[in-house]
Amino acid sequence: MEPALKINNLQVSYYTDAGRARALDGVNLTLNPGEKLGLVGESGSGKSTMALAMMRMIKPPGRIEGGEVIIGDVNLTTLSEEDMLKARLSRIAYIPQGAMNSLNPVTRIGAQMVDAIKAHDTGMSKKEIIEKSMESLESVDLKREVFKMYPHELSGGMKQRVCIAIGILLEPQVIVADEPTSALDVITQRQVMETIDKVQDKLGAAIILIGHDMGLMAQFVDRVAVMYTGRLMEVSSVKDMFTRPKHPYAVDLIHSLPNLENKGVFKGIPGVAPALLRLPSGCSFHPRCSQAIEICQKDTPPYQEIEDNRFAACHLFQEKA
Numbered sequence: 014m015e016p017a018l019k020i021n022n023l024q025v026s027y028y029t030d031a032g033r034a035r036a037l038d039g040v041n042l043t044l045n046p047g048e049k050l051g052l053v054g055e056s057g058s059g060k061s062t063m064a065l066a067m068m069r070m071i072k073p074p075g076r077i078e079g080g081e082v083i084i085g086d087v088n089l090t091t092l093s094e095e096d097m098l099k100a101r102l103s104r105i106a107y108i109p110q111g112a113m114n115s116l117n118p119v120t121r122i123g124a125q126m127v128d129a130i131k132a133h134d135t136g137m138s139k140k141e142i143i144e145k146s147m148e149s150l151e152s153v154d155l156k157r158e159v160f161k162m163y164p165h166e167l168s169g170g171m172k173q174r175v176c177i178a179i180g181i182l183l184e185p186q187v188i189v190a191d192e193p194t195s196a197l198d199v200i201t202q203r204q205v206m207e208t209i210d211k212v213q214d215k216l217g218a219a220i221i222l223i224g225h226d227m228g229l230m231a232q233f234v235d236r237v238a239v240m241y242t243g244r245l246m247e248v249s250s251v252k253d254m255f256t257r258p259k260h261p262y263a264v265d266l267i268h269s270l271p272n273l274e275n276k277g278v279f280k281g282i283p284g285v286a287p288a289l290l291r292l293p294s295g296c297s298f299h300p301r302c303s304q305a306i307e308i309c310q311k312d313t314p315p316y317q318e319i320e321d322n323r324f325a326a327c328h329l330f331q332e333k334a
């Protein structure tokens with residue numbers, strides 16, 4: 014099967030007065046069509062930078078310094094600005110954090126959808142564009158009447174669904190959703206996630222779901238990728254990640270979650286994540302790692318396959334890889 018998305022050695026840095034911060038440091042990831050990947054990690058680990066880099070939306074003082082983002086046979090990192098504009102929505106869609114607040118409050122939903130399609134050379138007539146927009150609303154379980162409504166007439170969950178409907182208008186192969194359910198109540202969160210699930214099934218698109226809510230991840234994704242200081246630490250199936258995490262950081266992250274056994278006694282990860290401007294030498298997790306060995310302070314562990322379809326960056330698994 015041809016992958017829907019291939020990310021090779023993606024690198025992003027931010028240049029500040031205090032120096033260079035490597036926000037993404039050689040990320041490699043492959044997703045198959047229809048696959049759902051959850052991207053987790055502490056704040057500042059690079060999750061949102063990854064989404065923005067895939068969309069080519071990194072703003073100065075940041076820049077993509079290397080690597081590839083390949084969808085189908087197109088490398089997004091080498092497209093002209095004009096072609097990248099067309100690739101957004103048609104190849105890759107982005108549902109940002111607080112997307113529902115990005116709707117224009119003084120423009121009807123339908124007009125916003127029509128504008129999104131018109132920004133692409135689809136060759137569709139006005140009638141076809143309107144029909145496509147209404148179908149898209151229906152596919153996220155909204156009524157056709159929403160087309161004529163203003164954002165303030167909709168609930169938070171409905172607005173978020175409108176954003177998903179806009180995202181899928183041109184049937185992208187990859188959807189990146191950055192905390193799509195933050196600021197929604199638990200019931201609405203679930204409904205929005207079910208909507209994402211349903212539209213993904215229909216499109217056969219690959220999804221990267223960025224978030225903090227591991228419980229939600231456990232229910233909706235096939236694989237989990239754990240990020241730390243701009244690098245992937247472990248990528249495993251959701252079952253393996255929750256039942257037998259391998260990388261020491263992933264182990265700590267999973268053990269810090271509440272469950273029936275620890276009955277509300279949470280075990281945090283010792284220390285704090287380092288600033289990207291002052292990363293420790295070797296493995297960036299070594300000052301916090303209870304399993305660190307001598308080499309960890311000196312050499313950065315390579316990210317490699319440690320079991321079938323399971324990847325990690327840790328010296329402990331070097332021999333087994």
Ligand code: SF4
Nearest residue numbers: 296299302309327328
């Ligand atoms: Fe811990 Fe060393 Fe593995 Fe880093 S490479 S996670 S410090 S054991």
